[in-house]
Amino acid sequence: xxxxxxxxxxxxxxxxxxxxxxxxxxxxxxxxxxxxxxxxxxxxxxxxxxxxxxxxxxxxxxxxxxxxxxxxxxxxxxxxxxxxxxxxxxxxxxxxxxxxxxxxxxxxxxxxxxxxxxxxxxxxxxxxxxxxxxxxxxxxxxxxxxxxxxxxxxxxxxxxxxxxxxxxxxxxxxxxxxxxxx
Numbered sequence: 001x002x003x004x005x006x007x008x009x010x011x012x013x014x015x016x017x018x019x020x021x022x023x024x025x026x027x028x029x030x031x032x033x034x035x036x037x038x039x040x041x042x043x044x045x046x047x048x049x050x051x052x053x054x055x056x057x058x059x060x061x062x063x064x065x066x067x068x069x070x071x072x073x074x075x076x077x078x079x080x081x082x083x084x085x086x087x088x089x090x091x092x093x094x095x096x097x098x099x100x101x102x103x104x105x106x107x108x109x110x111x112x113x114x115x116x117x118x119x120x121x122x123x124x125x126x127x128x129x130x131x132x133x134x135x136x137x138x139x140x141x142x143x144x145x146x147x148x149x150x151x152x153x154x155x156x157x158x159x160x161x162x163x164x165x166x167x168x169x170x171x172x173x174x175x176x177x178x179x180x181x182x
Contacts, residue, residue, distance in 0.1 A: 046141060046157045051076075051150070054136035056108065059118035064130050070155030073103045073181070078110055078137065078148040079129075081121065089147045089164040092171055094126040096178055103178065106130060110137040110146075149174075 056064040069076060077093065079086035090107075097105045105127035121129050137143060151159040165171045 052140040056130040074152045075105045076150045077107045085164040086147045090125040097126045
């Protein structure tokens, strides 16, 4: 009987140790991951700097006049076409694009070439989508995940957001910011 209790106690202690060790390992890993993300956070590190140059093409492969992004108030949404969070962001932005006539929205795919079906892109997002075929934005801005929104005023980065506005609080915060924009 005592051998059985010792065996049960040993197994219990072992499993408890494995659980606690795993918990601390994954918590530490998560904290490091968040710290690394903050280190390349374009929403903070590039504020009040000029928006980088890039050669952009539209969904039909035609060259886009990149100076258009440097005129007035512009929100640039970096996204990927196969990204669920980007699709959710597109649905949310349908409710805000056009809310302010003085703010223009553009989407930029910083990871490749234009798709074979331009109509699918035009249906998925409520703004014009452009492609950075040479990945200039990824290299210059440190973008390593999408979606990312950046607000420009006359070509200067004024504000940025990482991740999709998935919660009601995030959506309300973005709408409040947009409505209160001077």
